[in-house]
Amino acid sequence: MKILKERIMKDGRVFPGNVLKVDSFINHQIDTGLMAEIGEEFKRRYDNCGITKVLTIEASGIAIASFVAYKMGVPLVFAKKTQTKNIASDVYTAKVTSYTHGRVYDVIVSKEFITSADKVLIIDDFLANGQALLGLIEIVRSAGAEVAGAGIVIEKSFQDGGKLIRNSGIRVESLAMVSSLENGTVTFED
């Protein structure tokens, strides 16, 4: 997606450890005009797939997924992160390891909001090692629902999450594929 890649080149900042910060327009401060265009782009890519629900994970997926769900005319559900020891029986749950924050947390979705009748599009801002996305896929499958695919804003294609998930047969659409952050420079695929 051209305007997204241009914006990453302009406002993204690379930090040691392959960190790409986009907190001036995606992650902390948000350019909602760009999010609306991203929503339109995912709608275009997943049109006629029979999507009944958009699923994301708090917090930075919510703004993006809001516009995707709005453009597609389906409800949005966001999975919640929790470190509560006692998980209630009325939720689907998956364990996710966060390498960024160095901890394991539970991701939960109320059983009311995903059912076996659903065809779910999963949306997230980043795909790197794929842990969060795998957790969301596990939740959708626990509900007996179908994963129609995933829509990712920025994929770090030099990490193995994207390959892992595509190899498992799930469609993954990423709007910007970053192949390298070496020497503080963002390089895109193609």
Add this chain to the structure above:
Amino acid sequence: MKILKERIMKDGRVFPGNVLKVDSFINHQIDTGLMAEIGEEFKRRYDNCGITKVLTIEASGIAIASFVAYKMGVPLVFAKKTQTKNIASDVYTAKVTSYTHGRVYDVIVSKEFITSADKVLIIDDFLANGQALLGLIEIVRSAGAEVAGAGIVIEKSFQDGGKLIRNSGIRVESLAMVSSLENGTVTFED
């Protein structure tokens, strides 16, 4: 706001302890069509106020505030909740007591994203005792920016947050004012 009140009557659920659950359309599953209408309503109420930025707090404020910011054509910033002991020097911070979760957390916003040139509209889903809103007001003022007002989806007017904040001279616009949840029934003001 009529359609919001009707929706609360239809899909809101009252639980012991004055808990109003709206997690089927605002808090966990989200009706983004309704959020877009809420965005339009806040734009109408705060039009011509010179708003330069919308501020909310993760996670349940983000979807609402995304549409407010989009309709107003200004950036959205969401404050992050953290329990990290070491707060960096490049953020504004405020302590917020959550009665719901029975703990105190820090709310942070990067200094880059609110400046003394900003006139800020604060958006949140609920206003009850006002602790989160007071934290966000403190952050805006720490930046030397102006609070143009607050936009709340559901105010529990039988708790004292709204009165407290209005008495301090801040404009608060709430789209649904709930005066009572007694006997499991939602009663609105007027």
